[in-house]
Amino acid sequence: MKEEYDVIVIGGGSSGAGTARDCAMRGLKTILLERNDFGSGTSGACAGMISGGVKYLNEPEMVAMCTKEVVYLQNIAKHIVFRLPIITAIVNEIDLKARTSSKTDYSKYTAERGASPIMLLSTEEARKIEPKLSDKILLAAYLDEMFIDPFRLCIINALSAKNHGADVRNYTEVIDVIREGNQVKGVKVKDKKTGKVEEIYGKFVANCAGPWVSRISKMAGIDQPLRLNKGSHVVFDRRVTGTAVVCRALDGRSAYLFPHFSSTILGTTAWDIFGDPDDVETSYDDVEYLISSMEVAVPSIRDARVVRTYCGVRPMLPEWWISEDDATRNFKLIDHEERDGVKGYVSFEGGKLVIYRIMAEKMTDLICQKLGIEAECRTHIEPLPGSESDMDIELWAEEYTMPTHTVGRIATRHGSNTPEILKLAQENPEYKSTVCRCESLTEAEIRYSLRTEFATNLSDLRRRVRLGMGPCQSTFCNYKALTIMADELNLTPEQVHRDAIGFAQERWKGKCVILRGDQVSEEEINQAIYASIANYDNLLDLWKED
Template identity: 40%
Template sequence: MADDGQVYDVLVIGGGITGAFVARDCALRGLRTALVERDDFGSGTTGTCMGMLHGGLQYLLSNPELTRVECAESGIMQKAAPHLVFAIPFIFVIDSEDKVDKFEAFMAYYDQFQEAKFGRPHVTLTHDEALRLEPALRPGFAAAITNDEPGVNVFRLNLLAALDAAEHGADVWNHTEVTELLVEEAGEGPRRTAAPEETGSPEGRASPRRRVTGARVRDVLTGETREIRARVTVNACGPWVPRVTAMAGLDYRLRPTKGVHIILDRRVTSVGVAANAIDGRGICLLPHENTCLIGTTDDDFFGDEDDVRATRDEVEYLLRSMETVLPDVGRARVIRVMAGVRPTLYQYGIYEDKVTRDFEVWDHLERDGLDGLITIAGGKMTIARIMAEKTTDAVARRLGPDRAERPCRTADLPLPGGDGCPGPAELERLARRFRVPLAAVGRLATRHGSRTEAVLEEGCRDPGGRRVVCTCEPVLEAEIRYVIRHEFARTLSDIRRRTRLGMGPCQGFGCSEQAAAVLGLERGLDPAVVLADLESFRQERWKGQVCWLAGEQLRQQEVTQGAWLHPEGPEGRAHR
């Protein structure tokens, strides 16, 4: 990670979905672009969302313009990465006859926006029709309404934006944290401003005639450091935005809100189901891959953004609320609970569930007299592309008229693998040619689209490439090798986000050791480093289970812990 003296047009700090799309847009406009992410792409807020490119139904009455934009952007995202998208038919249960007409009118209004996201008009079902469609519903309701929303593999969507930036010339680094901003005073050389030790911003405002000229960064896996110099630096750090502005002496506030989702070990329905929680908030359950997700909560968060944990009460809140519509949902095993923080804009005197989902782009020269720094905050995953477009417009204006005239092309170009997806006949051909299970090839195609054959072509040349490492999903060793070589995967958790390894019912118990061995061989890692990464992976999986250990999940965890601590398990072998 040596300092090569290059000066970039733009340095993007933050590799969540917004930062990755900013880097992609900048690279597509021909800007010399660098992207750094402290952990991995999609490891923060992006990776804890529900994974829907929804049209903003919940904002229809309070902010119809946001609903319009969300529907339009959902359609653009679906066209850019069709292989990552899957349709989710939803059922909204109506509990009394006097509410049916109101629901009908509401959904008719929403239908006006749906065409942009390829959604079908709603359909009203009788009680019996709804039960035939989904027998797991609790009987006794008045009617039901259906609606389509698209689900998406959000980890891959985030990764592909960063990958596309790299394929168009950007330099992209994950596991690379910013430790200092380089700030140049008028008439002086660069001055470093160190990161504050704790969350928050120091008081005071930046004096005029200062300029951010880049950042000093550190590879958190190797300890290597370097300076990255850039004409413009973009702060796209989500809920961590105030930490970066604090490095420049600026005091900015967000109103972060916490969202919790729970993951079940199986599909308990064939459709998405909406429900009202005990406090009247809307929540939903959606089938995803081999699991189901239930979410979400929406509460003010005042803690450490690096240590967001769900509580048992939050899990109970979601399960008990969903049981009002799906009485047997509690029979499924809760295999994981995930919690994240939204980078919502600061508003005072508003109930947390009503805080705006709009976004703002701040040019700090105009706001604070500090040149070279632009911040993007707020927004939602579905509208990340348009957020990036507005941010890149601000970058281009700051770089000069010749750059400002270059148009945004992200609405028209596919993401890697998005220019086609193998059909059933092609999948069967690939399974025969490479002698791998058809189910594994099918899952591979939903992650790599038109690049599926290339993944198999390269990975199956290696001994063991045809082996199914993770049987829950399933994941081939060929794919693991490919993402290490071509998709910036440097740790087991990186592999998980790219392939879904360890995200099924066993939560990595049956596959993490094999994957760790492949990672160690591919990257030439010391065995002690491999074992430490394996332990880190296990602890990360444990973090998502500890608040809800009961019943079948507790028994499963006892088996897992016993295997790990056994003399022939990873921990036992490590201490021989």
């Protein structure tokens, strides 16, 4: 007799991992399937801001829901949530009217989540706080917003799902949906590491695949269009401003500059796309649009060193004949039995990072209702892994004889689980060695992630522990990390080189579009290191697919 799950969750982004967690916490036999790595799609391609934003004031229900979810996240994921002060630079009369009219309406929401009210500042006052602001701005507004590490959010939801009994698998691609008559019975999957194909059966299939929802639904014989929208970002090598800066972009939308860990993120575009979401790339025009827009508020931004670009695809509701600015970022939970006459199949349309938890709650409510199970949601109460208790960084640093800065950086990723990593380093003093100087990343943390967080390659480690996300973009740290990974996972030399080349290729995709001036010379040095020291110019055939 074939094993059957109560729920098969497709998609390891925030909504999918959140749904798997909620289902498992309510006692459902659950499996989570992600075709690449957790957080490697839309969730990981955002800037991490968790708020409804002034942009959605015309949707009071949406802003109120976002506000409520921010408060929950501050409690259940406190170790990866942080606050940023934001200065909104008002650059012209049109901007002045729009920004000041929203001040009172939005302040009530900031108060609910413990943030500062919106305060209007003169140009001089604003430049005292952020000296890099242009002296030509008319006025400024100050507030603060909450941010989160989206990669860590996805992985700790997946870990929580596993801790509550769910089976959790990344690099497992759904290649078909098993349907008999009007009943979805399960899915056919392919293990992308081994090539093994198998069938997995379940009472319900929950499609949480974001921009790829339509593709999965097509496998089930269901037409489910979405409005896909591309958002590109530019990453600088350091914190180029002391505060976040928001201004009106050249086309009237908003552009933002967010300090983010040891870097700064400039975003975002909002272009509708009509092709395969797997094919989206940041273009030269995307970069110029963003830099030119922010240059009005922060004139020196063009002189800052860009190290990378990245983009993602928003899975918006299929609403047309309205601009992206007016399109809702709310979500719909689709019961395909009710809409399409197909049983055992549910999906999401739309949504955004900050409301992932309530999306998961609503989907789990529906599945429990259909299964006749009464179990209350606890995901807004029970802490995620790493937020179970308070952190004492100075005490830990002293107890385990580690630098306070290093311990602090580990804690921003692992929270109350940090002592587990420090204990590993204490028991194995050689594990205290620094692998990535940009991120204060130690060998102990890499080994911990490989052992406990489903990481199997360099890209996974980038998302787990920020390997290669600093100024050098992995030019130096990848070799050390590969050695550790080969030891932990018992990899062959061919597997090690294949991963190194694949990782370099992925880094290149984010760098090639921004190369200009001195950055061309810098990249030539990087290429020389790969070719002369690692000999990768003669090993490229290893990277090709079998």
